[in-house]
Amino acid sequence: MSIDPEPAPVSAKPPVTLREVAAAAGVSVATASKALNGQGRMTAETRERIRETARLLGFRPNSLAQSLLRKRSFTVGLLTNDTYGRFSLPLMAGVSDALVDKGVSVFLCNVEDDQRLGQLHVEAMLDKRVDGIVATGKRIDRHLPVDLSNLRIPVVYAFTQPDPGAVGLVSDDAGGARLAVEHFLRLGRRRIAHVSGPASFAVVHARAQAWRDVMRENSLAVSEPLLGAWSEAWGHDAVEKLFGRAGREGWPDAVFCGNDQIARGVIDALRERGIRVPDDVGVIGFDNWQIVAEATRPPLTSVDMNLSALGREAGLALLSLVDGQPAAPGIRKLPCRLVVRQSCGGPPQ
Amino acid sequence: MSIDPEPAPVSAKPPVTLREVAAAAGVSVATASKALNGQGRMTAETRERIRETARLLGFRPNSLAQSLLRKRSFTVGLLTNDTYGRFSLPLMAGVSDALVDKGVSVFLCNVEDDQRLGQLHVEAMLDKRVDGIVATGKRIDRHLPVDLSNLRIPVVYAFTQPDPGAVGLVSDDAGGARLAVEHFLRLGRRRIAHVSGPASFAVVHARAQAWRDVMRENSLAVSEPLLGAWSEAWGHDAVEKLFGRAGREGWPDAVFCGNDQIARGVIDALRERGIRVPDDVGVIGFDNWQIVAEATRPPLTSVDMNLSALGREAGLALLSLVDGQPAAPGIRKLPCRLVVRQSCGGPPQ
DNA sequence: GCGGGTTGGGAAAAGGTTTTCTCAGAGGGA
DNA sequence: TCCCTCTGAGAAAACCTTTTCCCAACCCGC
Known part of the structure; x- marks a missing residue:
């Protein structure tokens, strides 16, 4: 009777690293990195061989390691106090949509109207080195229960009251x-x-x-x-x-x-x-x-x-702030649109 | 006339690192780390001095560095296709609430019903080394447009159809x-x-x-x-x-x-x-x-x-999976509750 | 044959933290 | 005095990637 081997947790093999790709392709990690990023000089043949190896192995760079080095995490925080979500949700979806294509992920932070919760979320995001924060709310004349005024990172306010001197987006x-x-x-x-x-x-x-x-x-x-x-x-x-x-x-x-x-x-x-x-x-x-x-x-x-457009704009504004583009502080108003149905007489011809 | 110094970007000084704490306290980084984490052996006096220094400097450990080492990012992904959010939002808030206290942050991933978007989000999360994924939807008899069946990380399904053999939570x-x-x-x-x-x-x-x-x-x-x-x-x-x-x-x-x-x-x-x-x-x-x-x-x-309770349960279930606790696969049903108002005769005495 | 430029690629440091290992010194017993 | 054990703390490796610097070899013209 033999002892059963440790039952393997479902597909627990760790992700493949750059080092493994390099070894498989017979080059150094430095060369492998450069090949995959289109940097450095090497024969087209070498570059292609490394790329192919990476593809075969299903290599995906570890975002944590990249972030640590680049001091840029490609994540942002999204603060909201709108639990009910009637306004927040389209807004949030807009932010997320605008950013996912750029490889930026969004942390959802529901702070209710709770100071402690707000503090907790902001600290967690700072610890995780988010690149910036979008603050949203359910009304534009109230502050979120958090202080975002002295952060190291840019903040954009969407559909909530901005700090003085900050960038804010609201509907017109x-x-x-x-x-x-x-x-x-x-x-x-x-x-x-x-x-x-x-x-x-x-x-x-x-x-x-x-x-x-x-x-x-x-x-x-x-x-x-x-x-x-x-x-x-x-x-x-x-x-x-x-x-x-x-x-x-x-x-x-x-x-x-x-x-x-x-x-x-x-x-x-x-x-x-x-x-x-x-x-x-x-x-x-x-x-x-x-x-x-x-x-x-x-x-x-x-x-x-147009709240999802507002969210999209907020996401893009934050991104350009993160990239170091200065943005005019103050409140920017985005246009509304009229959706005509049947409650005021047929649409004008 | 002197050249103005580079105008400092608003509070751009980088976060304080463990190395700086160690230097300030006159010890090595190793000792500093152990002091703050309650590990290792040292005089109570040394430990306290290091802690005090860290507090004074406002030191907060870099979560990226920790994650890289521990192979645990303290983030999870939250997938949803419910843009409108009537069901999703309380659910999402429940997940987030359950996890924020444990230091776990939640990535919001709105995949609509778009395969490509789903793929994009899942890859982004995998790259960022999320510890697990909660999949939610707007109805319990439809799959999300993503394949989560062969991931390295645990997945919990809440209010959406689970993969066979996976953990699912729905309302009863x-x-x-x-x-x-x-x-x-x-x-x-x-x-x-x-x-x-x-x-x-x-x-x-x-x-x-x-x-x-x-x-x-x-x-x-x-x-x-x-x-x-x-x-x-x-x-x-x-x-x-x-x-x-x-x-x-x-x-x-x-x-x-x-x-x-x-x-x-x-x-x-x-x-x-x-x-x-x-x-x-x-x-x-x-x-x-x-x-x-x-x-x-x-x-x-x-x-x-009780969707926010459902979300909370889903968050906790995912966490215990991440911690390696085996969970019974299959669908778990959570009880509903009746909210009595006035449309069926006074509440029973 | 030799100096100089170019080419292809590697070694090493950096990023911030945790953990294991090692080590010097102190204390104790024989 | 010698040996052993503790104690407190540091050095270094590890996590994974990027980037800078360096080097060997090759080619060219003279």
Whole structure:
């Protein structure tokens, strides 16, 4: 009876190293390295032989060793406090997409609103020598619960409040609002109301101001915006306020909403009152939260903040910072786009 | 006139190394390393002095160097194809939370449904010597578009179809469905209908079967489940099918829905017909998608799959695999929980 | 035949840490 | 005094790759 050999863990053989490639090709590691990186001088034949050997052996350079030497790890950290992910996820996907092609990987760091967690993540990333950090959040007027101001590495802020002097990317909320209101105007609507979220949000004011501006530019009467919550329930209440009065002559013929949930509430409340959308009243939302916008009856026209493009831009901006290109500090605003569905009358011809 | 010195890039001084700590403390790097790691033998006084020096200098060991030596990078990869993130995000947050405390960071890899992207991400992770991979998806009966079967490193599948022989974690859909149906029964409902998503989803059958089982165990008549789409619109249609017939004696007194969107559609359609929820008909959803569940009128009781707990478990399972603990292959099901709101009559006392 | 340039390739250091081995000195027993 | 054992600490190898420097051989023209 023989003792069984140690049962091999599933394919546990270690990765092949440059040294093994060199040995197999009968050259030194230095030559092997140069052959694979297109550096140094050697006969084309030697270079090709080494390359072929590496290919055959399935050699892949150890990124850790490379990073140690180059002082560049080809990783970045992505900080977020948006657990729910409605805004973060497209953003994160955009960052990751922009970077994966350049061989840069992204550490996911969910810091909630927890100082300790933030600290923990930042230290872990620093220890792992990330080349830079993208900080994202769920609103652009709040800081993440971490201090990124004195790091050795570049930081880009996307959809969250940047430190002074840092690079920040946000969506152009005012521009997005203009898109919506001007769309209404092109369709011939004139009495355009605005229903939005809590006054504590900076975006609420930015969007309301743009709405006001466009109305005034077109010499239209402008009332106070209705500010409440980011909820369907508030959409219902707002309809009561707007359409509760007897006599339909004062009723709006369009409602521009601060987000899609409010718009959903508005549309449902209008239907319950027998007011037709879009025939009697047009509705436009904000966020273009697809699953909500497509479930309203009729489907909701909405402003899209292009968050994955924002993420991509943030990733690229960080990369150029890492490469040492100076970037203009300050906040850069990226344009929104209007996604036309059926809640404000057919698209203009 | 003197030439200005090179303007220092913002705090560009490199991190302090062990060598510097050793020099400052007047010992060798070997001794310094041992002092900080609690290894080796030296006077308590020496150890303390070195520690103090390191603290003063803000020394943090270079994780890359450590990883290179220990053949353990304290990073794992997180693969997902759920860009929208409704399921992925809590899962991902769970994985990350479980691991950050152990000093393990998580690479975010969004592979969409793109083979090439999957390949790219997997190779990047392998190059960076991740210790293991968590694969997650948006449904448990589909593979990710990557082959993880012959990797050198352990893989755990969470909420996606595992390779045969691998470790997989999913929610207990049947158990979740039982929770819902049994809740109805406790409240005295007897004619419980089931409206769910497309028959192409495995979970649809698992949930429907559990519904059927509970009904039969309680000697209740069971009809065919209504299978359609995962949408509000289908919820409306299903109500037409269930409640369209004249004569309310055959009407259900409860509807168990395959997800929250269907439930939302059902509730809205019932209200439009003047059927009261929960007085006439109770409704329970699935997924506990908070933002939907809380916006229905009345707020929706729903089955929660505990996805962040699932993520946590997946992270821990991967870690023990990485540590060499053998794990039983196969699929482990984690319990769901019922979140009671107001759509099926007051919570049982 | 010889100096100078070129060509192909290797040796070695560097990056930061951990770990094993070695060693000098101190202390103790005979 | 001699031998042995401990104790505290350092030297060096190892992890894997890149890059700089160096060297031997060859070719050319004179």
